[in-house]
Amino acid sequence: MKRWLVGLWLALGVVVWNGIFDLLLTRGVKEYLFRQAAHDLGRGERFTMRQIMDQTIADAAVTASLWALAIAGAGLLTVALCTRSSTTGTTSPEPRG
DSSP states (O other): OHHHHHHHHHHHHHHHHHHHHHHHHHHHHHHHHHHHHHHHTTSSOOOOHHHHHHHHHHHHHHHHHHHHHHHHHHHHHHHHHHHSOOOSOOOOOOOOO
């Protein structure tokens, strides 16, 4: 059971990473298109796609990694805490009688 839970949390971390990375990459593409349109209208300087996307990819990878680590880490910590055996040495009280 523990292996399944660990696998599910790791898979969720991968899904979160991909989703956030894709979302931020899409924002970078929109920024490039906006700046290109502004340049075409004579209201901004010219940018290459590489200038915009290099920084976007780096930022997206860091942000996605932090979120995936936080979510998967919290899940893995929860699994570890819930499945560890009790070693405190406490026993239930004996019945009176």
